[in-house]
Amino acid sequence: MIDKYGRNINYLRVSLTDRCNLRCIYCMPEEGVQKLHHQDILRFEDVVKVVKATAKIGINKIRYTGGEPLILKGIDKLIHETSKIEGIKDISITTNGILLYDSAEELKKAGLNRVNISLDTLKEDRFYKITRGGSLKSVIRAIEKCISLGYGQIKINSVLLKGINDDEIENFMNLTKELPIHVRFIELMPMGEAFGIYEKGSIKCDEIIKKFDSLISVNNEKSSTAELYKLPNAKGMVGFIRPISCKFCEDCNRIRLTSTGTIKPCLHSEEEYDIKKYIKNEGILAEVLKKIISNKPSEHHLEEQGSLSAKMMYQIGG
Numbered sequence: 292m293i294d295k296y297g298r299n300i301n302y303l304r305v306s307l308t309d310r311c312n313l314r315c316i317y318c319m320p321e322e323g324v325q326k327l328h329h330q331d332i333l334r335f336e337d338v339v340k341v342v343k344a345t346a347k348i349g350i351n352k353i354r355y356t357g358g359e360p361l362i363l364k365g366i367d368k369l370i371h372e373t374s375k376i377e378g379i380k381d382i383s384i385t386t387n388g389i390l391l392y393d394s395a396e397e398l399k400k401a402g403l404n405r406v407n408i409s410l411d412t413l414k415e416d417r418f419y420k421i422t423r424g425g426s427l428k429s430v431i432r433a434i435e436k437c438i439s440l441g442y443g444q445i446k447i448n449s450v451l452l453k454g455i456n457d458d459e460i461e462n463f464m465n466l467t468k469e470l471p472i473h474v475r476f477i478e479l480m481p482m483g484e485a486f487g488i489y490e491k492g493s494i495k496c497d498e499i500i501k502k503f504d505s506l507i508s509v510n511n512e513k514s515s516t517a518e519l520y521k522l523p524n525a526k527g528m529v530g531f532i533r534p535i536s537c538k539f540c541e542d543c544n545r546i547r548l549t550s551t552g553t554i555k556p557c558l559h560s561e562e563e564y565d566i567k568k569y570i571k572n573e574g575i576l577a578e579v580l581k582k583i584i585s586n587k588p589s590e591h592h593l594e595e596q597g598s599l600s601a602k603m604m605y606q607i608g609g
C-alpha cells in the first residue's frame with residue numbers, strides 16, 4: 292500500500308517478545324525487564340491474524356524479531372502458519388544466534404527464508420562482556436550451520452562501538468572474503484540503554500567507508516537500509532546502516548508490530564497505535580491498518596532530538 296508520501300509499504304517487522312537471553316550493554320538493562328502479564332502479550336494466533344490483515348493491504352515481507360524471538364516455544368509453527376498466508380513472499384528473523392544452531396533446520400523446513408544474526412565481536416571474552424554473559428561459540432556454529440543449510444542472504448549485523456569493537460572492523464569485513472554473507476555495520480542509535488554510552492561510543496559509518504578504500508560500491512535496492520560495498524573478489528558483501536548520518540526515511544517501506552499489540556509506523560517517532568481490540572474483526576483491522584500506514588510519519592529526527600519512541604529497542608526489535 293502507498294502512504295501519503297508515495298512510499299510503498301510492504302514490510303512488517305514483528306517483535307514477538309521483549310524478553311531476551313542476553314543483556315547487551317547498549318540495549319537491555321543489566322537486571323533484565325519486568326515480565327509482562329500474559330494477557331497483555333499477543334498470542335501467536337493474534338500475530339497470524341495481524342499478518343493476514345496486513346497481507347491483504349500489500350505487506351509481502353515479514354521479519355520476526357524481539358527481544359529474542361528464538362526463546363519462544365512454537366516459533367517454527369508461527370513461521371509455518373505465516374508461510375501459508377496468501378501474499379507473503381519472504382519470512383525472516385533477527386536473532387542473537389545463541390539458540391539458532393539447534394533450531395535452524397526446523398525453522399527452514401517451516402518456511403523461514405532468511406536470518407539476520409547480531410554479532411558485535413569475534414572475541415570470546417569481549418562477546419561475554421558486551422552481551423553480559425553470552426557465548427560466542429554458539430553464535431559462530433549457528434552461522435556455519437545456516438550457511439551449510441543454504442539459507443539465502445545471511446546477514447551479520449554489528450553495532451559500531453568506539454573503544455569497544457572498532458578494532459575488529461577489518462576482521463569482520465574479511466569474513467566476507469570467503470563466506471557468502473553480508474556483514475553490516477550499524478550506527479549506534481541514541482535510545483534507551485545506548486544513551487549512556489552514545490557520546491563516547493558512537494562512530495559514523497562515513498569514517499569507516501573513508502578509511503577502507505578497497506571497498507567497491509555496489510548498486511543497491513532502493514528500500515534497503517544498508518549501503519552496500521564489496522571487497523575485491525569477495526564472496527560476500529559489506530553493508531553500512533546509517534540511521535544517523537544518512538537517513539533512509541524517504542525510502543522507508545516498513546511498519547512495526549510490538550508484542551503488546553501496538554503498531555509503530557516509525558521506529559523513532561512517539562506515534563504508536565493499540566490495535567489489540569480490533570484483532571477479532573478482520574475487516575475493521577484492515578481498515579485501521581490502512582489508516583495508520585497512510586499516515587506514516589515522513590521522517591525521524593534522531594540526530595536532533597534522539598529517539599522519541601516510548602518503546603525501547605528490545606521492545607521494538609530493530
Ligand code: SAM
Pocket residue numbers: 311317318356357358359360385386387407408409448450477478479480481482485604605606607608609
Ligand atoms: N535479539 C535479537 C538480536 O539481537 O538480533 C533481535 C532484537 S535486537 C533489539 C535487534 C537489533 O537491534 C540487534 O542487531 C541489535 O544490535 C540492535 N540494537 C539494539 N539497540 C541498538 C541501538 N541503540 N542502536 C543500534 N542498534 C541497536
Ligand code: SF4
Pocket residue numbers: 311312313314315318319357358359387409604605
Ligand atoms: Fe537481546 Fe538483541 Fe537486545 Fe542483545 S540486542 S539484549 S540480544 S534484544
